[in-house]
Amino acid sequence: MIQLATRVTQVTPSLTLAITAKAKEMKAQGIDVCSFSSGEPDFDTPQHIKEAASSALAQGKTKYGPVAGEPGLRQAIAHKLNQDNQLNYSADHIIVTNGGKHSLFNLMLALIDKGDEVIIPAPYWLSYPEMVKLAEGTPVIVNTTAETDYKITPEQLRQAITSNTKLLVLNSPSNPTGMVYNHEEIKALAEVVVDHNLWVVSDEIYEKILYDGTEHISIGSLGEEIFKRTIISNGFAKSYSMTGWRIGYLAGPGDLIKATSTIQSHSTSNVCTFAQYGAIAALESPDSPQCLQKMLDAFTQRRQVILERIRSIPKLSCPTPMGAFYVFIDISQTGLNSLEFCDGLLNKQQVAAIPGKAFGADNCIRLSYATDLASIEKGMDRIEKFVTTL
């Protein structure tokens, strides 16, 4: 028996990856599986982005680069944050990381000490609590329900704060619920953060995947005081269909960014140099907006279809997601918990879905509609059959 470090034994392996692996195994055995488990756009990376990276490769951008990122990319991100989000960061307040996940991990290591409490509204992205634990902090989970559209209220936030609270994790648009906080709601949360002198990290990875005219509000844009307490985490994976590229970034106060850069200098060093040139093209090319629009048009259509299908099944319900590409379905009326539901669904109907338990909500399941319409229709036929026979 290997005596593993305590920090590892306290962390739960990703349930999402486990289900996805099981579905893949079934597919490999020739079983016709419908998968709603994917957490990534099903589109290829736009051609102009690939070309920018391959031209950088041809030009020999194959060496170590600055730890915090290529200057041109940091500059482009600063410009983007200013234009899209009304956030005034200079390039030295930005670090390029190996994906949005790595941004958040670096942040936890740089900010969280043993005993520090980090408030995480549930349902949450499953990595947040585990990252906090790896940094030896204490995740404080605040449960929200469909009645408040799975959004944390300022009262709930206030009640969760103790003298050890250091950080609030905010994710809008949300994975897994698809909920988007409006201006009022963000403003009210910002006031609590400022009142209690906390930090807030805003995970804005889905900021561009929005429906029905919904607006994305970046919490740091609401005033000088909240700006000083905000760290932005974002990346290229979702908006530009670049999940495998592994490029994300953090923006925040200079000293904090410097600290994450020190950590990065002893762990991963710089992000793949030529890949960063693809990210510059993603931000700067006039071809990017129309690629995003194409993806959004497809997601919009699928969202409508999947919502209609879910709402025609008596024991299922869900609020209308305003962003990202997930529906978070309440299954309590089926009498099953989320693991039982997803296991049964996979074994009896060969449909892969993610149990809400992974996101801190055992009465729900997550379906991703980052898959083609025909698969959505076929998968929903099977879900309907499964629920009807319960």
Ligand SMILES: *Cc1c(COP(=O)(O)O)cnc(C)c1O
């Ligand atoms: C996908 C995702 C990320 C980051 O993904 P990377 O591939 O590491 O860039 C961060 N937060 C949430 C909520 C996500 O769903």
